[in-house]
Structures are given as structure tokens and as C-alpha cells.
Amino acid sequence: MxxxxxxxxxxxxxxxxxxxxxxxxxxxxxxxxxxxxxxxxxxxxxxxxxxxxxxxxxxxxxxxxxxxxxxxxxxxxxxxxxxxxxxxxxxxxxxxxxxxxxxxxxxxxxxxxxxxxxxxxxxxxxxxxxxxxxxxxxxxxWNLLTAEQTSTERSEPVNTSPVPTAAGQSPAPLLQRPAPLPPVYEMRSLRTDAERAEAAALVQDRQRWLALRGLPVPARADIPALFRDPQAEPAGLFEDGLLLACMILQREPDLGWGEGPCLFLGHVHTLPDRSDDMIRLITLWASDFAARLDLPRVRADALARHPLDADPIARFLNRLTDMGWDLRGSGTGQTGERVARLELAAEHRPGLDALVGCSAHQSRSAADERSVA
Incomplete structure (x- = not known):
């Protein structure tokens, strides 16, 4: 035990x-x-x-x-x-x-x-x-269980069976090496209707959370419907089967801003009560993923109906810059709404795959509206 x-x-x-x-x-x-x-x-x-x-x-x-x-x-x-x-x-x-x-x-x-x-x-x-x-x-x-008992699983038995040896040799115990632990998180493409529906529900929850706090949500596009569309190739970040965040990954899209190719993170939505933690994790993963794709930059944008130096967008952008993102000004997004433009340098991060596994598509170009919510 x-x-x-x-x-x-x-x-x-x-x-x-x-x-x-x-x-x-x-x-x-x-x-x-x-x-x-x-x-x-x-x-x-x-x-x-x-x-x-x-x-x-x-x-x-x-x-x-x-x-x-x-x-x-x-x-x-x-x-x-x-x-x-x-x-x-x-x-x-x-x-x-x-x-x-x-x-x-x-x-x-x-x-x-x-x-x-x-x-x-x-x-x-x-x-x-x-x-x-x-x-x-x-x-x-009924007091049939004592407090000393715990609900931790028993350790798997170690194989100590002796290895057959030649006559006169002492048998040596065979110790099984523990299997490597799986990554804590997994970024993967949402391949089934059920997964895409779960992502659409997460987007709706996030947008409802933002609206209740007077924060902006996209007004000119049906983002939940986009995540239900298999042609959009949405991806999700999971932990123990729980969807924590979802997004649309695109490679070298025509954004109309920024120099050189990039990995674009479109429509990033997280669970309402874990936003900063998930954005920080997505930032690390995206930087490494772009580097693996030989792309020099990661780009994203955030809905910004207020001046970038005014709250509430200013606080959000400050947190992003603390995570390594660079603010590249503002402009009009694909649906005609004003957005803040963000850029992140790609960087190989050895060992990150022990934290975040990845089976996401290598993204595609598209002309959809893009936002970070």
C-alpha cells in the first residue's frame, strides 16, 4: 500500500x-x-x-x-x-x-x-x-471504514521473478522499468461531432461569462457555429479528457498585417475560471509548435472596442505581454470589428512535450474572422 x-x-x-x-x-x-x-x-x-x-x-x-x-x-x-x-x-x-x-x-x-x-x-x-x-x-x-484508510491506488507490483540463468549462476531479479507518464495536457484536433459540439458549448459559456461582466464578445459572427464545422478544423486543449480551451489553428494565413509566415491562433476560448493559466500554457505550446513547423512567428488578435490603453482591454493586453506576446497595434478584423494585433516569437522548448502532447493538424490557411476571447 x-x-x-x-x-x-x-x-x-x-x-x-x-x-x-x-x-x-x-x-x-x-x-x-x-x-x-x-x-x-x-x-x-x-x-x-x-x-x-x-x-x-x-x-x-x-x-x-x-x-x-x-x-x-x-x-x-x-x-x-x-x-x-x-x-x-x-x-x-x-x-x-x-x-x-x-x-x-x-x-x-x-x-x-x-x-x-x-x-x-x-x-x-x-x-x-x-x-x-x-x-x-x-x-x-455506519463507521465501517476507518479514517486511516486512503483512496490512493495501490502501487503496481514490481516483477521480481528471477531470470533463468546458466547452472552455477545466481539468479538476478528482473525489475520492470515504470512506463513513462503521459503528458498532463493534450492539444488535439476535434475530430468528432461530439467534441466539436463540446467546443461550441465552451465558446457559448465563455461568451456568456464575458457578457455578464460587460466585456466585449464578437457581434458579427457566429463563433460557436464555426467550431461545429469540421471544415474549420478546430483544435482543443484537454486535461484528463476535460476540454479546457479551443481554437482554430491556421498556417500562413493572409492576415493583411505582419511580415513573414506565421502560425495563427484564431478564436481562442478558454474555460471562464481558468483563462490566464490556459492562455499561458497555450502561449508556451504555440511558440514551440510554430518552431517545429519552421514558422518564425505566432500571431493572434483580440477584440478591442476600447482604446488599447484603456481598461478592460489594457489589463488583458498587459497580461499577454507579460507572457511574451508583443502588441502590434490595432486594426480591423475580418468581420469589420476592431482588434488588437499580437505577435509571439517561435521558440523550441525542449521537454515541453512531457507537459503537453500534440496531435493537432498542422493548420491551414483560411479567411475566417479571428479573435482571442
Missing amino acids: TAPAPITPLTPAERRIAQHAVNGLPARQIAVTETLSHHTVRAHMLSLRRKLHCPARCSLAVVTHRLLSANEATVPVPDTPAPDLSPEQTNLLKAVTEHSKPLDIARGANIAPADLRAALDQLLADAGASDTTRLVAWAHG
Whole structure:
């Protein structure tokens, strides 16, 4: 059993989301209850998983156990009295709090994998629980689980089987090298209708967030519709399957400004509550990606209905220049709206692929309206 790493305390918003999850609400119902978009709920869930050291592979039952053990959520009151579990069922319950994969649960409970489904069904029936997440939450209410248990996954066993050797030689243990960790983030083309629809929904959420704060949004183009169009070849930045940002990548477009070829980032939209972090990450990635394409510059533009030295655009542009972008004045965008023009030097960044994987198209030229929102 690996020692549990200390968790980072959750924010009040994350605790509310966590409590709903422990109480059995699905993500979309949580969104309705909290008056949030489902993207924001997913972002909160991703953040609290990270703080609990429960990656995406961890089941919600494991996450629930970790939350309740760390007192980051209130233990729900069970609907039924505590069941009289057998020792074998108690072991199975504990295995469910520690493991997510069926094979690992079976091993942890010392049950034959073929018998696991029947044993779980019997445990749920005896406890009166509809699923393993509800079972774990109620088990805390029945005091069947001690606080010392953690929901961190067990370490994968290391293969120490002796290597066959010639007679008279001592066998040497064979240690398996751990597989390299996948990148934390992934930039990839949005290839399916579902992914493009998710990007369109993110754009709508972002534009709604901007409008509620009196910030400008494009008025002369249907940007969500552009992301639904497969011909636009949209791309998205993901973390554990969650779409964090989306954009249109274009190579050497005819912008009417700037010298030399470039990679253009069009229609960049991020989750409302993670804008600066995502723009900073996109900046690093785009600089490196352009360098790999032998393009000397990255360009983008930002909707600017106010003078560039006046708020709110001035604060935004200052943050971008702090990230390495150069302001190249302003002009009229493709839809006739005024934009600030931005440029970034391409730069190879060794090691960045360990942070951001990339399977995006190498972009194309287009004459669509472009904006950074």
C-alpha cells in the first residue's frame, strides 16, 4: 500500500461540488443545482481530484472515500441501518475504496475475478445501496471504514521473478522499468461531432461569462457555429479528457498585417475560471509548435472596442505581454470589428512535450474572422 500524500484543502466551491458528488448527484444535475455550466463542474471535479491525488482512472467510489476520510465533505446519513457484513464482504468493501479496476478489486478482496460481479451485487443488495459510490458513502456513516484508510491506488507490483540463468549462476531479479507518464495536457484536433459540439458549448459559456461582466464578445459572427464545422478544423486543449480551451489553428494565413509566415491562433476560448493559466500554457505550446513547423512567428488578435490603453482591454493586453506576446497595434478584423494585433516569437522548448502532447493538424490557411476571447 502506498503512503497517502497530503491533500491540498479544497476551495469552498470545490467543497460544494464534492458534497453533491458524495450525495450521488451526477455532474449535469450538479450544474443545474449550482447554476453552473457542466464545463465548470467538470473543471471543479478535475481540480479536486488533483488535490486528492485521485487521477481520472480512480473511480468515484475511491474519490468519495478520500473526500470523507479527509473531512472535505460531510458524511451522508444512510437510508438503511448498518448491514451485518461477513468478513469477506468487509474485505471487499475496503478493496472498493482502494482500487478502481475490477481485477485490482478482486485481488484486494482475495476473490476470483470471475466471482467479483456476483460478490459485489450481493454486497450492494445486503447494504441496500444502488452503486459502489453510495455504498462507500453509507459505509462511512455506519463507521465501517476507518479514517486511516486512503483512496490512493495501490502501487503496481514490481516483477521480481528471477531470470533463468546458466547452472552455477545466481539468479538476478528482473525489475520492470515504470512506463513513462503521459503528458498532463493534450492539444488535439476535434475530430468528432461530439467534441466539436463540446467546443461550441465552451465558446457559448465563455461568451456568456464575458457578457455578464460587460466585456466585449464578437457581434458579427457566429463563433460557436464555426467550431461545429469540421471544415474549420478546430483544435482543443484537454486535461484528463476535460476540454479546457479551443481554437482554430491556421498556417500562413493572409492576415493583411505582419511580415513573414506565421502560425495563427484564431478564436481562442478558454474555460471562464481558468483563462490566464490556459492562455499561458497555450502561449508556451504555440511558440514551440510554430518552431517545429519552421514558422518564425505566432500571431493572434483580440477584440478591442476600447482604446488599447484603456481598461478592460489594457489589463488583458498587459497580461499577454507579460507572457511574451508583443502588441502590434490595432486594426480591423475580418468581420469589420476592431482588434488588437499580437505577435509571439517561435521558440523550441525542449521537454515541453512531457507537459503537453500534440496531435493537432498542422493548420491551414483560411479567411475566417479571428479573435482571442
